[in-house]
Amino acid sequence: MNKLRLNKTWLYIPLIFMAIFYLLPMYVMLATSFKSFAEVDLKTMWNLPMGIHFDNFVEAFSKLSPSLWNSFAMVIPATLLSSALGSLNGFILAKWKFRGADIIFPFILFGMFIPYQSILIPLVQFMNAIGVTGLPGLALAHIIYGIPITTLTFRNYYASLPQELLEAAKIDGADMLGIYRYILLPISIPSFVVVLIWQFTSAWNDFLFAVVLTGNEQWPITVALNNMAGSQIVAWNVQMAGSLLAALPTLLVYIFLGRYFLRGLLAGSLKG
Amino acid sequence: MLRDKDKYLSILLISPSILAVLIFIYGFIAWSVRVSLSKWKGLNADYTWNGLKNYLNLFSDPRFAVDVRNTLIFTGVFVIGSILLGFLLAVMLDQGLKGEGFFRSLFLFPMAISYIVTGVVWRWLMNPATGSRTSGLNLLFSYLHLDFLQNAWHTTPYWGIAAIALAAIWQMSGYTMALYLAGLRSIPTELREAAQIDGATEFQIYRYIMLPLLSPVTLSALIILGHMSLKVFDLIVAIAGKQLPLDVPAIYMWQTTFDGLFYGRGAAIGILLLLSVAVLIIPYIRYTLKTETEQ
Numbered sequence: 388m389n390k391l392r393l394n395k396t397w398l399y400i401p402l403i404f405m406a407i408f409y410l411l412p413m414y415v416m417l418a419t420s421f422k423s424f425a426e427v428d429l430k431t432m433w434n435l436p437m438g439i440h441f442d443n444f445v446e447a448f449s450k451l452s453p454s455l456w457n458s459f460a461m462v463i464p465a466t467l468l469s470s471a472l473g474s475l476n477g478f479i480l481a482k483w484k485f486r487g488a489d490i491i492f493p494f495i496l497f498g499m500f501i502p503y504q505s506i507l508i509p510l511v512q513f514m515n516a517i518g519v520t521g522l523p524g525l526a527l528a529h530i531i532y533g534i535p536i537t538t539l540t541f542r543n544y545y546a547s548l549p550q551e552l553l554e555a556a557k558i559d560g561a562d563m564l565g566i567y568r569y570i571l572l573p574i575s576i577p578s579f580v581v582v583l584i585w586q587f588t589s590a591w592n593d594f595l596f597a598v599v600l601t602g603n604e605q606w607p608i609t610v611a612l613n614n615m616a617g618s619q620i621v622a623w624n625v626q627m628a629g630s631l632l633a634a635l636p637t638l639l640v641y642i643f644l645g646r647y648f649l650r651g652l653l654a655g656s657l658k659g
Numbered sequence: 660m661l662r663d664k665d666k667y668l669s670i671l672l673i674s675p676s677i678l679a680v681l682i683f684i685y686g687f688i689a690w691s692v693r694v695s696l697s698k699w700k701g702l703n704a705d706y707t708w709n710g711l712k713n714y715l716n717l718f719s720d721p722r723f724a725v726d727v728r729n730t731l732i733f734t735g736v737f738v739i740g741s742i743l744l745g746f747l748l749a750v751m752l753d754q755g756l757k758g759e760g761f762f763r764s765l766f767l768f769p770m771a772i773s774y775i776v777t778g779v780v781w782r783w784l785m786n787p788a789t790g791s792r793t794s795g796l797n798l799l800f801s802y803l804h805l806d807f808l809q810n811a812w813h814t815t816p817y818w819g820i821a822a823i824a825l826a827a828i829w830q831m832s833g834y835t836m837a838l839y840l841a842g843l844r845s846i847p848t849e850l851r852e853a854a855q856i857d858g859a860t861e862f863q864i865y866r867y868i869m870l871p872l873l874s875p876v877t878l879s880a881l882i883i884l885g886h887m888s889l890k891v892f893d894l895i896v897a898i899a900g901k902q903l904p905l906d907v908p909a910i911y912m913w914q915t916t917f918d919g920l921f922y923g924r925g926a927a928i929g930i931l932l933l934l935s936v937a938v939l940i941i942p943y944i945r946y947t948l949k950t951e952t953e954q
Contacts, residue, residue, distance in 0.1 A: 395754050402751055406765050409829065411799075412780045413768075429786070429794035433802065476676050483669040491677060493944050498684040500940040502890045504912040505933035506687035508694055508926050512704070513687070531683045534676050563665040592773030594893040599917060609775040613897050616779045623783055630776045641771035645764055652770065652837055 416634075419627040420444060427624040443628035450621070451629050453604075454611035458591055458636075461522045461607055465529035466586040472530070473537020473582055474575060478567050480538065481545035482553055492542070499535035503595055511599055521605040525597055529590040537582050540654045544578040545571060577647070584644055585651035588637045608633045688933065695926035702920060713927035723928075726908045729820040733907070734888040736824035737831070742880055744828060745835025750865060752836070753843045763840070767833035774830065778897020781826040785812035785898070813899050820905055823895055830894075831887070835880050842876035843869065882943045886936050908932050 415432060423440035476495075480488050503510075514524040548571070556566045594609045601607065606614070612633045616626045641648050695714070698707040717723045748766055752759050769777065786795035789809075793801060797809040812822040846869060854864045892909035899905045901914055908928050916925030 395756060398751050398754060398756060401747075402756075402762055405748065406762060409765055409769065409833075411796075412777070412784060412829070415784060416780050429783075429788075429792070430798070432783070432794050433799060472676050476673055479669045479673045483665070485666055485670050493948060494685075495677075495680050496944050497937075497940065498680055500886055500936060501684065501688075502909065502929070502932040502936050504890075504892075504909050504925075505691050505929035506684065507691075507912070507929060508916060508922055509687035509690035510683070512690075531679045534680060538676070563668055588771060592775070594773065594775050594896070595913075599913075609773050609893070612779060613775050613893075616782070616897065617900055626779055627783070630779045634772045634776045637771045637773070638768070641768055645767070648771065649767065649837055652767075652834055653841055 416627050416631050419624050420631050422624060424624070427622070429623065443624050444632070446625045447629035447632055450615060450625070451608060451611055451632055454606045454608045455632065457522060457601075457605055458607040458609075461526045461529070462587055462590045465526040465533065465590045466583055469530045469533030469537050469586050470579060470582045472534055473539075474541045474572075474579065475567075476534065476538040477541025477543075477545050478571055481542045482548075482550075482566075482571075483563060495535050495538055497535075498532065499539065503532070507595075507599060510596075514600060521601055522607075525600045525605075525607070528596045528600060529586070529593065532596075533586050533590070536654070537586065540582050540585070540651070541575070541578055543654065544575065548574075580644065580647045581651045581654065584640055584647050585654075587640060588648070588651075591637050688930075691926045691929050691933075694922055695930050697923050697926075699922035699926075700920060701922075704922075709923060713923045714931070717924065717927055717931070722903065722906060722911060723908070725903065726906050726911055729905065729907050730889060730891075732818065733820050733824045733827075733891060734885060736821045737827045737888050737891075738881060738884045740824065740828040741832045741835045741884055742877065744832040745837075745880065746839050748832070748836040749839035749843055750869075752840060763836075766836055769830045770834055772830070774893035775897045777826055777830050778894050781829075782898045785822055785826075787811040787814045813905060816904070819899075820895075820907075823891075823898055823905065824888075826898065827888075827891065827894055831884065835884070838876050838880050839873065842873045846872050879943075882939050886939050889932060889935050889939075 418434070418436055419427065419432070420443050421439050421441075422436040422443065423438070424442045426434075426437055427443075479485075480492055510528065514520055514527075519527055552570060553566055556570050561569070591607075592609065593607075594613065597607045597610045598613075601610065612626075612629050615621050615629055621629075693706065696709055696711070697705060698709040698712075699705040748762075752763055784795045786793075786797065787810075788794060789797075793809075796812075800806060800808045811819075813819040815822065850868060850872075851864055854868055859867070890909055891907055892913070895905055895907060895910060901910060909932065912925050912928040912932070915921045915928070
């Protein structure tokens with residue numbers, strides 16, 4: 388066995404090579420962000436910064452800070468509400484099946500995969516008609532289009548719990564809400580973390596809904612960053628710092644809660 | 660055995676979500692279909708019947724032909740690239756090396772970043788400028804004396820979209836790796852050991868035992884990545900803006916509807932996208948739910 392392991396050390400060569408490939412964009416983003424305005428030059432893109440400077444961040448933050456707050460203001464309620472709905476739906480679909488529950492579930496699931504271009508025109512028309520526009524409209528869209536994936540994740544988790552757990556509580560006289568509140572909710576914390584992270588990441592990173600549902604003043608970070616990068620006026624180094632600011636919240640979540648992030652990813656492929 | 664009160668309560672509690680899905684997904688799809696069959700052009704809604712005209716026009720529209728071609732190239736490069744790379748990474752990480760967790764996290768972190776951020780960074784990495792203005796990856800290639808690798812990236816005629824697929828592979832191959840790794844871990848070690856005792860080489864074990872057992876994972880990856888490539892949108896917008904040579908249906912729909920106000924045509928593109936995704940996804944959902952009940 389020892390000999391086998393020794394033979395495998397060569398694998399570090401391709402692994403390190405691949406690690407460099409994944410880190411290259413990160414390196415350029417970080418190195419450029421910390422350079423001073425004086426040393427920024429496309430021809431020396433790969434050089435390390437000569438010190439830690441915050442010129443680029445200050446400039447990027449002054450341009451992007453309103454949209455960063457917009458993103459937080461929209462993402463937090465969207466994440467909390469769609470997760471709560473998902474948990475309730477998942478509980479009912481897994482443990483409190485009414486007639487037709489198994490027919491409804493695939494129809495909910497399909498919503499997870501649709502290209503949103505196929506509902507975009509009605510969505511904009513409808514939101515305008517009911518007068519829910521801007522950030523509240525965007526949050527509402529994320530809540531509703533988040534229902535399929537949150538429901539799926541919770542349903543798979545609750546379905547894996549033994550039915551005896553519920554039967555025992557029923558004999559003790561607990562009703563449906565009591566079982567949910569006192570038995571399932573306390574043990575669903577890990578699933579909540581998975582779903583909250585997933586919803587936070589996808590709502591934070593969304594561009595399509597944001598670009599059609601919000602105007603100038605209410606742009607979330609993705610739209611603001613894309614427009615900054617598309618205009619010829621803002622220098623590339625500031626764009627790099629802006630990208631880092633835009634990526635930071637989800638990156639931090641990934642760094643500290645990566646394990647849950649991975650579970651969310653796998654749930655997204657339907658496998659639970 | 661549902662008690663009546665609880666039965667009504669459960670239906671009551673789930674009905675807001677069902678209603679929302681019914682309206683915002685199925686109602687809106689029906690509404691889009693109706694728009695796609697109308698003459699609606701301009702700011703004011705116009706539901707005058709237009710038959711299949713919008714669809715037929717798309718089939719003879721040269722821009723839509725570019726979109727279909729680009730989608731095919733993108734799908735091919737992105738799906739094959741992500742699956743191959745993801746599989747190789749998973750096999751390497753499955754060898755019980757030290758630092759496995761570190762590499763796994765590293766290969767997966769691009770998943771946490773938005774396509775917009777990826778696009779903004781990659782547009783500078785794939786800077787096509789030449790001569791003294793060379794930068795980005797082309798500059799790196801010249802440092803490494805690999806000048807033959809220098810190219811015009813997404814500005815390459817005809818194949819430019821493949822460069823975009825490269826950035827997408829960077830973003831999504833970690834996901835494929837995670838799928839395969841989860842698949843490999845679920846294969847009982849006895850199978851591997853038995854093959855080793857029979858004298859199979861490591862390569863033979865992966866080729867003849869693991870790979871066939873992983874075919875459900877490959878199927879999932881094919882479908883998930885395939886449907887993502889049909890929907891690709893933000894990444895292209897962030898790297899290249901709205902350039903005709905890099906156009907795809909999702910961008911065409913967005914631009915023709917919200918910039919051009921051709922609502923009828925935009926809706927038709929949206930519905931065509933939906934149909935192409937449905938062909939992949941509906942059998943997949945049925946298959947997954949069926950295997951689930953069998954277990």
